[in-house]
Amino acid sequence: MTKTILTVDDSRMMREMLLMVLQGAGFNVVQAEDGVEGLEVLARTNPDVIIPDINMPRMDGYGVIEGVRADPNHRATPILVLSTESSPEKKKRARDAGATGWLVKPFQADALLDVVRRVSA
Numbered sequence: 001m002t003k004t005i006l007t008v009d010d011s012r013m014m015r016e017m018l019l020m021v022l023q024g025a026g027f028n029v030v031q032a033e034d035g036v037e038g039l040e041v042l043a044r045t046n047p048d049v050i051i052p053d054i055n056m057p058r059m060d061g062y063g064v065i066e067g068v069r070a071d072p073n074h075r076a077t078p079i080l081v082l083s084t085e086s087s088p089e090k091k092k093r094a095r096d097a098g099a100t101g102w103l104v105k106p107f108q109a110d111a112l113l114d115v116v117r118r119v120s121a
Helices: 014-024 035-046 061-070 088-097 109-120
Strands: 004-008 028-032 051-052 080-083 101-104
Touching: 004 014, 004 035, 014 028, 014 109, 028 035, 035 051, 035 061, 051 061, 051 109, 061 080, 061 088, 080 088, 080 109, 088 101, 101 109
Parallel strands: 004 028, 004 051, 051 080, 080 101
Antiparallel strands: none
């Protein structure tokens, strides 16, 4: 069964890179350009993993994490933050909001796929 990954990032280039890497590994990918759209997409799909950026317009990644965790259907859905940010404070804030893990941009395709496979198993 094909796993579905929801990516939420305001960078078109980052969305295209994620799409290429994840689809190339056999995942179904749905995408959103910011946190507001991410929660709208979440409402009509059932992703196995969510990969939000942190810094986005309209709603940041923390808002996405909180919105996902507020939905009873997605309280256990793995959320892997993918951000240029890497400070311990930001990571703690994401964990406290309900993030499963944190990856730093630029990402290594193999490392991303390894983590996505582990949390979606």
